Amino acid sequence: MNATKPHSTLWIAVVALAGIQAVPASAEESPWTRDNRIAISADGNPHADADDVGATPLTMAVMAKAGLQDNLVHFDFDNFLEYERIDPEENRMWQSAMGAQARFGFDRNRFFDAAIQPNRAIEHLTGVINESTAKDPLYLIAAGPMELIYRALEAADADARKHVTIVSHHDYNEYFKPRLWHRNWNDIQRLVPDIGYLRIKDQNGSKGQGLKGSSNDDFQWLKHHADSKLNWVYDRIAAGKPDVSDAGMLTWLIGINGTDTVVSIAEMKDWFGTDSISNTGDPQTTPDAPAGVAPDVVPPQGQSIFKEVDGKLVIEAESVPLTDDWVVETSESDFSGDGYIRWMPSWIHKISHQHQGVLMYRLRITHPGEYRMALRSSHKGAPERDKWNDCWTLMGLNPVHPYGITRKTYHAINQESFDSGTGFTWHTTHDNYGSVAKSDGHFSTPVYQLDKGDHYFWICGRSGGYRIDKIHFFKQGVDGFKDDAEPVTPIISVDQDRDEPQR
Known part of the structure; x- marks a missing residue:
């Protein structure tokens, strides 16, 4: 199922290895029953989207009011794995998740900070998955990226994971990768083709629909509620952002939304009413946040290493294993090489999420310095005013912040070559956004300082x-940059590299 397409009904994905198909269900009612178990995997890491800071305690408050504390069998948070250390004073999700656990009477042994204990979080979720049967299914709410879910499923029993149903409402949770070698919803489908999947409407909504407010004022009813626990929920929303949209997955799952997949803030206010939630917890028992842990970052080895020679790296784009919807097409008369790669998603006229079709090129630099980068690329055949002429690029192993670090890299379409020949050009520019735009400007030339x-x-x-044909990295001052005739530089296999003596 393509997350970029709108969903007016509940969708259940029927997945085959050959592709992704989506079949609309006959009703918008949740299949969950009161005896069914629920697990939640959420993000909320610092420098990531802050919506989970408020959505998590509101989700816990909803479950507590509904008397479903025992149904929650697993909750992990800060699930950006291999991301960055979170010190106690920055751990806003600890305050939200563990504060809600204490106040609303949830089992503390089922809560895991994935930035502190990633392996324990994965092992616990794996155990919960392994308990799943046809009579005792597991509903797993994806309120953050899916790498942790993937690892748990990968370690789980094959029969048990058939009885897991993932609940989602947004392509961010389905496709965003904190590290570009992580796995997402596409990979989960390949791992477990028959996994259950419930995709409901985007809960962000607009014009009064959904659980995304325009300001904290939209949640004043929590601030002034007679229940001090709900006053605290308001404080957590204010500590993050007025967006608790991820809580909409839980409200739909347990039937609060009725026949509509979207619940509004006003409907939430009415549902909570004026009565206090039974005082099953104790805010005084909220544990202190533990010391931060530096993540164990293990980058992929890949299959090949591209060697720089005399300040040059010349790479045929199809020289790495292709992923998702990248395909190889045959060469045309006026450019070199055996072919080029082309991004061909089923939604070809729409922009896809930035972390699909991830290709990795491992570069070995022997002459350090400042390197220019250019892609020989084209989008021949696109409409005259079409601007879908780009890809996402990233240099390095830095964690991928949701806003700005991954660069939008494009070639201009208003060039003489656009309507002639293949349309391939070397014009390459970064179209920056977010934090990068503030530091580098809206547009910048791709240049990287590469150490040995x-x-x-x-x-x-x-x-x-x-389309992308070739990739050039040339050290400043070296001739031949953007020259079609430059020969491809050497490629060695990773296995060959291990066998060679290290100097």
Whole structure:
């Protein structure tokens, strides 16, 4: 199922290895029953989207009011794995998740900070999955990226994971990768083709629909509620952002929304009413946040290493294993090489999420310095005013913040070559946004300071129909940059590299 398409009904994905199909269910009612178990995997890490800071305690408050504390069999948070250390004073999700656990009477042994105890979180979720049967299914709410869910499913029993149903409402949770070698919803489908999947409407909504407010004022009813626990929920929303949309997955699952997949803030206010939630917890027992832990970052080895020679790296784009919807097409008369790669998602005329079709190029630099980068690329055949002429790129192993670190990289369409020949050009520009735009400007030339040693360069699919033939990295001052006739530089296999004596 393509997350970029709107969903007016509940969708259940029927997945085959050959592709992704989506079949609309006959009703918008949740299949969950009161005896069914629920697990939740959420993010909320610092420098990530802050919506979970408020959505998590509101979700816990909803479950507590509904008397479903025992149904929650697993909750992990800060699930951006291999991301960055979170010190206690920055751990806003600990305050939200563990504060809600204490106040609303949930089992503390089922809560895991994935930034502190990633392996324990994965092992616990694996155990919960392994308990799943046809009579005792597990509903797993994806309120953050899916790498942790993938690892748990990978370690679980094959028969048990058939009785797991993932609940989602947004392509961010389905496709965003904190590290570009992580796995997402596409990979889960390949791992467990028959996994259950419930995709409901985006709970962000607009014009009074959904659980995304325009300001904290939309949640004043929590601030002034007679229940001090709900006053605290308001404080957590204010500590994050007025967006508790992820809580809408739980409200729909347990039947609060009725026949509508979207619940509004006003409906939530009415549902909570004026009565206090039974005082089953104790805010005084909220444990202190533990010391931060530096993540164990293990980058992929890949299959090949591209060697720089005399300040040059010349790479045929199809020289790495292709992922998702990248395909190889045959060469045309006026450019070199055996072919080029093309991003061909089923939604070719729409922009896909930035972390699909991840390609990794491992570069070995022997002459350190400042390197220019250019892609020989084209989107021939696109409409005259079409601007879908780009991909996402990233240099390095830095964690991928949701806003700005992954660069939008494109070639201009208003060039003489656009309507002639293949349309391939070397014009390459970064179209920056977020934090990068503030530091580098809206547009910048792709230039990287590369030290001696190995570096990782990533390309992700974005614009349907976009083609890439070659990739050039040339040290400043070295001739031949953007020259079609430059020969491809050496490639060695990772296995060969291990066998060679290290100097």
